[in-house]
Amino acid sequence: MIGNIDEHRRAAATEGGNGFLAAAGGADTDTAPVWLMRQAGRYLPEYRKIKERYGFWRMVRTPEIAAEVTLQPLARFPLDAAILFSDIMTPLPAMGVRIEFAPGPQIPDPVRTAADVAALRLPEQDEIAPFVGRAVELVRTATSRPLIGFAGAPLTLAAYLVQGSGGGDYATFRTWLHAEPRAAATLLDLLTEVTIGYLRMQVAAGAQAVQLFDSWAGITDTATYGRYGAPYVRRVLRALDTAGVPRIYLAVAAGHLYPQLAELPAEMISIDWRTPLSRARTVLAGKALQGNLDPAILFAPPAVVAAETERTLRAGLGGPHVFNLGHGVLEHTPIDSVARLVDTVHAFRRHEEGNRHDES
Amino acid sequence: MIGNIDEHRRAAATEGGNGFLAAAGGADTDTAPVWLMRQAGRYLPEYRKIKERYGFWRMVRTPEIAAEVTLQPLARFPLDAAILFSDIMTPLPAMGVRIEFAPGPQIPDPVRTAADVAALRLPEQDEIAPFVGRAVELVRTATSRPLIGFAGAPLTLAAYLVQGSGGGDYATFRTWLHAEPRAAATLLDLLTEVTIGYLRMQVAAGAQAVQLFDSWAGITDTATYGRYGAPYVRRVLRALDTAGVPRIYLAVAAGHLYPQLAELPAEMISIDWRTPLSRARTVLAGKALQGNLDPAILFAPPAVVAAETERTLRAGLGGPHVFNLGHGVLEHTPIDSVARLVDTVHAFRRHEEGNRHDES
Numbered sequence: 001m002i003g004n005i006d007e008h009r010r011a012a013a014t015e016g017g018n019g020f021l022a023a024a025g026g027a028d029t030d031t032a033p034v035w036l037m038r039q040a041g042r043y044l045p046e047y048r049k050i051k052e053r054y055g056f057w058r059m060v061r062t063p064e065i066a067a068e069v070t071l072q073p074l075a076r077f078p079l080d081a082a083i084l085f086s087d088i089m090t091p092l093p094a095m096g097v098r099i100e101f102a103p104g105p106q107i108p109d110p111v112r113t114a115a116d117v118a119a120l121r122l123p124e125q126d127e128i129a130p131f132v133g134r135a136v137e138l139v140r141t142a143t144s145r146p147l148i149g150f151a152g153a154p155l156t157l158a159a160y161l162v163q164g165s166g167g168g169d170y171a172t173f174r175t176w177l178h179a180e181p182r183a184a185a186t187l188l189d190l191l192t193e194v195t196i197g198y199l200r201m202q203v204a205a206g207a208q209a210v211q212l213f214d215s216w217a218g219i220t221d222t223a224t225y226g227r228y229g230a231p232y233v234r235r236v237l238r239a240l241d242t243a244g245v246p247r248i249y250l251a252v253a254a255g256h257l258y259p260q261l262a263e264l265p266a267e268m269i270s271i272d273w274r275t276p277l278s279r280a281r282t283v284l285a286g287k288a289l290q291g292n293l294d295p296a297i298l299f300a301p302p303a304v305v306a307a308e309t310e311r312t313l314r315a316g317l318g319g320p321h322v323f324n325l326g327h328g329v330l331e332h333t334p335i336d337s338v339a340r341l342v343d344t345v346h347a348f349r350r351h352e353e354g355n356r357h358d359e360s
Numbered sequence: 361m362i363g364n365i366d367e368h369r370r371a372a373a374t375e376g377g378n379g380f381l382a383a384a385g386g387a388d389t390d391t392a393p394v395w396l397m398r399q400a401g402r403y404l405p406e407y408r409k410i411k412e413r414y415g416f417w418r419m420v421r422t423p424e425i426a427a428e429v430t431l432q433p434l435a436r437f438p439l440d441a442a443i444l445f446s447d448i449m450t451p452l453p454a455m456g457v458r459i460e461f462a463p464g465p466q467i468p469d470p471v472r473t474a475a476d477v478a479a480l481r482l483p484e485q486d487e488i489a490p491f492v493g494r495a496v497e498l499v500r501t502a503t504s505r506p507l508i509g510f511a512g513a514p515l516t517l518a519a520y521l522v523q524g525s526g527g528g529d530y531a532t533f534r535t536w537l538h539a540e541p542r543a544a545a546t547l548l549d550l551l552t553e554v555t556i557g558y559l560r561m562q563v564a565a566g567a568q569a570v571q572l573f574d575s576w577a578g579i580t581d582t583a584t585y586g587r588y589g590a591p592y593v594r595r596v597l598r599a600l601d602t603a604g605v606p607r608i609y610l611a612v613a614a615g616h617l618y619p620q621l622a623e624l625p626a627e628m629i630s631i632d633w634r635t636p637l638s639r640a641r642t643v644l645a646g647k648a649l650q651g652n653l654d655p656a657i658l659f660a661p662p663a664v665v666a667a668e669t670e671r672t673l674r675a676g677l678g679g680p681h682v683f684n685l686g687h688g689v690l691e692h693t694p695i696d697s698v699a700r701l702v703d704t705v706h707a708f709r710r711h712e713e714g715n716r717h718d719e720s
Binding site for chain 1: 529534535539578582615616639654659671690
């Protein structure tokens with residue numbers, strides 16, 4: 001099952017440019033390049049086979065498997081970028097954090113006190129997750145399509161560490177930020193340093209763009225995000241100023257934070273399905289936009305998938321646009337729908353007269 | 361345990377006016393009236409005692425118990441309004457829906473097909489939940505403080521009915537709206553009629569204001585809300601045009617929908633903790649605002665509770681404001697924090713020079 005990397009490498013030689021790096025860097029390309037969050041995932045039978053055999057954490061930590069899984073969706077669909085198969089929790093074990101997957105990530109010993117924070121260690125850059133760097137190198141040898149590296153944003157990692165499990169509104173974490181502001185700042189400082197090292201390592205290994213996932217930014221009010229979210233995101237992104245790769249930032253369910261996102265040093269902002277790209281374009285002037293079809297729509301009939309994909313494309317006109325879903329591909333998503341989506345995106349000429357800007 | 365209603369009635373005779381109805385109706389009162397979503401709930405030991413004995417559904421369906429529980433927080437705190445103890449699922453059994461609480465509401469037979477929708481019945485107004493009307497009457501005889509009735513908004517009720525259980529992002533429901541648009545419209549029509557009848561019944565029984573809870577509106581993108589959310593909310597609220605009661609609308613995590621909320625015929629919009637009231641005031645010009653302290657802050661130290669309450673009060677200046685949390689009171693909330701919050705709100709003079717408008 002593992003070992004198809006050579007096949008990918010041969011296929012890569014025949015692939016042309018695709019515009020992902022151009023659009024992510026700010027070019028208003030004639031077609032929207034497309035990749036999908038969780039494009040390597042449970043909706044693919046070849047993924048499920050590997051997962052049954054090795055389990056999630058071993059897949060993440062074994063470079064050959066992570067690379068193979070990263071490449072799976074590229075073999076099926078003419079996607080314009082690969083994203084490294086991994087998890088935002090990957091750098092945390094090197095800090096001394098124990099993580100279990102059940103199946104979502106669980107922290108059996110959540111961080112709650114200043115002493116808990118002090119017990120975390122700051123690993124050297126090459127200690128954080130060396131297997132990820134190796135996986136990046138393997139993917140780069142196997143495809144000419146651009147590879148996106150990624151990490152979780154400090155606030156989102158802190159939310160997991162303090163709450164102890166995912167989901168919900170992270171009320172314990174929200175209280176903690178207000179009850180333990182000094183410990184919170186120390187924890188976020190530490191996570192910021194680790195995230196910088198982790199992303200620099202991925203870029204050094206060959207990642208050609210980076211996406212910072214702030215999955216839980218949307219649980220915070222604007223003042224809390226202004227204190228505990230944005231400043232740390234800014235530090236992470238600034239540390240990549242000279243890395244020469246487009247920086248993508250995703251904050252989910254965070255429409256109330258967009259004015260603050262507009263000030264971040266990211267070339268591209270990834271928009272979830274809630275806010276139309278046409279409106280995001282106004283608030284986030286000067287940014288490339290990524291998104292934002294509702295992943296639930298891929299379960300609707302083919303005509304609906306095509307129509308809603310085109311509606312999203314029209315809403316994305318008027319500036320640089322990388323097509324994506326508004327969130328990750330859902331389990332059980334029909335593979336034919338993904339294929340239809342990619343074809344619809346590639347068939348759409350963004351600068352043609354008939355494709356007017358849609359103010360939906 | 362039951363039977364304290366006479367005591368409340370005696371106490372009520374000594375209570376003065378408090379401004380809730382004035383502020384909800386659009387008056388820029390000198391102090392902000394205050395009540396809290398889920399003010400009758402599990403953080404109160406007297407509530408837990410009753411719940412252990414009767415269980416949630418029996419509490420809701422027995423007028424004397426529902427009235428008693430409604431009055432519990434009023435006996436502890438000088439709150440400026442009561443909200444009927446009930447659940448947004450209450451009107452659904454009369455439509456033929458089976459609901460279980462485990463402990464959140466579960467629909468063992470979710471609505472998925474046009475036939476499932478056709479099998480639902482439209483009950484007469486006096487069949488929907490007559491026990492709720494009786495509870496309203498009992499509360500009105502027992503307190504002079506204004507009583508708020510409530511219902512779930514059609515979209516939120518439909519989300520539960522289709523998904524089958526609460527929480528998450530309701531992906532099945534989001535797909536369903538796109539895959540079965542005709543069945544969706546039929547279901548929402550039916551839920552709109554039931555909700556109108558249910559709220560009219562509450563007003564006829566004595567409810568002096570109504571709040572429509574659209575707990576899951578925030579999962580929808582703006583186009584979907586424009587088609588399946590707002591039009592049905594508008595019909596419900598319009599049907600109460602001549603009822604003479606302030607209409608309050610709450611949509612959670614819905615900052616992206618505020619421009620659409622501005623057009624709804626509600627006197628007051630309830631804001632969750634994410635968006636500062638000062639910004640909501642701009643988008644929702646002409647509306648009274650309700651909210652919006654993060655309920656997680658009630659677990660922080662006393663000085664933080666007081667400071668954040670005052671920050672919320674300052675953000676609420678410049679127009680009518682009813683103080684509330686940004687979401688319901690959480691389980692295990694310290695009772696002293698609730699008392700401190702209410703006292704802080706009542707001590708704050710909104711028209712005094714020193715209390716400047718805070719653009720946080």
